[in-house]
Amino acid sequence: MEEQTILVTGSTDGIGKATAHALARQGHRVLLHGRNRGKGRAVLEELEEATGSDRLALFIADLSVQERVRGLAEEVGETHDSLDVLINNAGVFMPERKVAPGGIEMTFAVNYIAPFLLTHDLLPLLSASRRARVVNVASIAHRSVRSVDWENLPGFDDYDAYDTYAVSKLGVVAFTARLARVLEGTKTTANCLHPGVIDTKLLRAYTGEQGGAPPEQGAEVEVYLATSPDAAAVNGGYFEATRWARPSPLALDPEVRERFWEMGLDLTGVEEWHRSSGKAYA
Template identity: 75%
Template sequence: MTEQTILVTGSTDGIGKATAHILSRQGHRVLLHGRDRKKGRGVLAELEAATGSDRLSLFIADLSVQEQVRDLAREVGEACDRLDVLVNNAGVFMPEREVAPGGIEMTFAVNFLAGFLLTHELLGLLKRSTPSRIVNVASIAHRSVGSIDWGNLPGFSSYDAYDAYAISKVGNIAFTARLARALEGTGVTANSLNPGVIDTKLLRAYIHGRDEGAPSEQGAEVVVHLAVSPDAGKVNGGYFEETRWTQPSSLVLNPKVQDRFWEMGLDLTGIGQW
């Protein structure tokens, strides 16, 4: 397999770490991302020892802070002359409401806005590296959302932890679909996926520490498939769940919902236009 340069956000734990492990063993140049430098260095050393790869790099950024998201994109651009795949994997589940800079609820800031902004900031590099891919990790939780109280976003003053998480995943898939339309003909594709119910810190935060869910490696296999398989490279705007391309919820398929998340992303990040 031809070596590719792949950025995996949230790759110091869970599905992201397992994804980085698989990709490194395949011989790709993998750009790790984490929030904590000490932990990140430990994971970097662990993966180098486990895979024998000398093509791993570490980048540190708190994705709840938009300036750090921009710094991450700049640092990647300075370190790499190409980016073949961007995997927006990083995510949180917040049992209690917390607020990121700008008054944006933390789940929404990390799970939706960070990927939106990072994708925008790296799009020039991705276009110079075509054919290239954007892979957004979503969740089956999006199917639980029947409607959205737009007035409650982005601060979620009326807060329910699961609803906030599920809505952020609606945003992931809606953004991916809207982005794919914008990318037609550029050589860059955008797809989203549900990795399954996986035993991660995020799941344990939701189920209060109980040991449930499949191993991280099982979810990572889905991410890797969308990131590097030849078949997945032919798809743009797709949603992958349970080993196949399928349709997300009818809410996510609504062009008005897709456009609403798109415009919200532009407004809250100050991009203005794409």
Template identity: 75%
Template sequence: MAEQTILVTGSTDGIGKATAHALSRQGHRVLLHGRDSGKGRKVLAELEAATGSDRLDLFIADFSVQEQVRGLAEEIGETYDRLDVLVNNAGVFMPEREVAPGGIEMTFAVNFLAQVLLTHELLPLLERSAPARIVNVASIAHRSVGSIEWGNLPGFSRYEPYEAYAISKVGLIAFTARLARPLEGTGVTANSLHPGVIDTKLLRAYIHGGNEGAPPEQGAEVETYLATSPEAGTVNGGYFEETRWTQPSSLAADPEVQERFWEMGSGLTGAVRWADPKAYAR
């Protein structure tokens, strides 16, 4: 496969770091992202030494702050004239309720709204680079959500950690399916995935320590497959769970739920191009 320019968000730890390593070993130009510059520089040096690649770059942004997400997209657009793949891998699990700017609960801000906003801001660059891909990292946890109390979003004044995490992933899968519709004919595809139950900082936050997941490299295989495989490049709006394409929960697949998350994501991020239906009139 020809060299691709690939952004992997949340790539200074866990599955994201393992994915960046795998993609770099394949010869791709990999853009790393983290929120801590010191840790980011350390991981950059580590990956350069491990892969021998001189095609790694680092960008810093706190995904709970929308202005920093916009700044990240702007910086990438100013630095690179193409982006072949966006892997929205960054995510958090918050054992206690925390609030991001604007009164938005932290899990929802990082796991859903930041992905919506970054995708929106980078879409023109992806379209100019077509064929290109958007790969959104969700979770099998979304299947635990039977219904959504819309009035509790986005602040989650009634907070239960696992529920908030699972709802953020329902939103991401629903958004991905809805995004695929206007992407038809652009040369850009959007798909979501569950990478498996992987031993990461996020999983350990949920189970309060211990090691009950597979190694990050196993999750990275799934992300790398969707980012680079020819077969995955022919799918748009799909959901991949560990080893196969399958259907997400009926809730995430519900067109009304997809539209509700689409409108919420557009409104809370100011994603004007998506908030105005005429922008994608065909």
């Protein structure tokens, strides 16, 4: 298998760590990401010892802060000429409402706004690759959203932890489909996935107890979309257990996709650059 350079956000724990481990075992150059430098260094050393890889690097950024997201993209660009795969894996579930800088609710900031911004900022680096993929981690929870209270976004003043999480993941599915449309005819694809019900900190934050399948099972889906030749030509797909699946009717609604996209542009400040640059990602 050809060596690729792959950035995995949220890869110091859970599914992201298992994904990074599997990719490193395959011989890829894996860029780890976490919030805590001490923990990140420990995971880096652990994976180097476990996989024998000397192709691992560590990047630190708090994805709830947009300046840190931009800084992450800049740092990756300063150290690499191209990026073959971006796996937007990092995610949170907040039992109680917390607000990120800019008045954006924390779950929405990390689960939707951060991958939206990071992807846009890394698209030039992805376009420098011979073939590139964006892999976004969504959730089957998006199916529970029957309608979006747009007036409640992005601050979620009327807060329900599960509903907020589900809306953030609906946004990921909608964003992926809208991004795929922009990327049509280019060398880059975008797909998203539900990794399964996996035993992670996120699941325990929701249920209050351990449960679910091991992280390695969720990692299989991420690795498949990141590296499988079968997935190379797919663009705009939603996957469950490495199989294409039809997302919720709401996620397929063109108006919903457009509203999430426009909100992402407005909240990140990408709007003016994106609209003035025409087909910027060709």
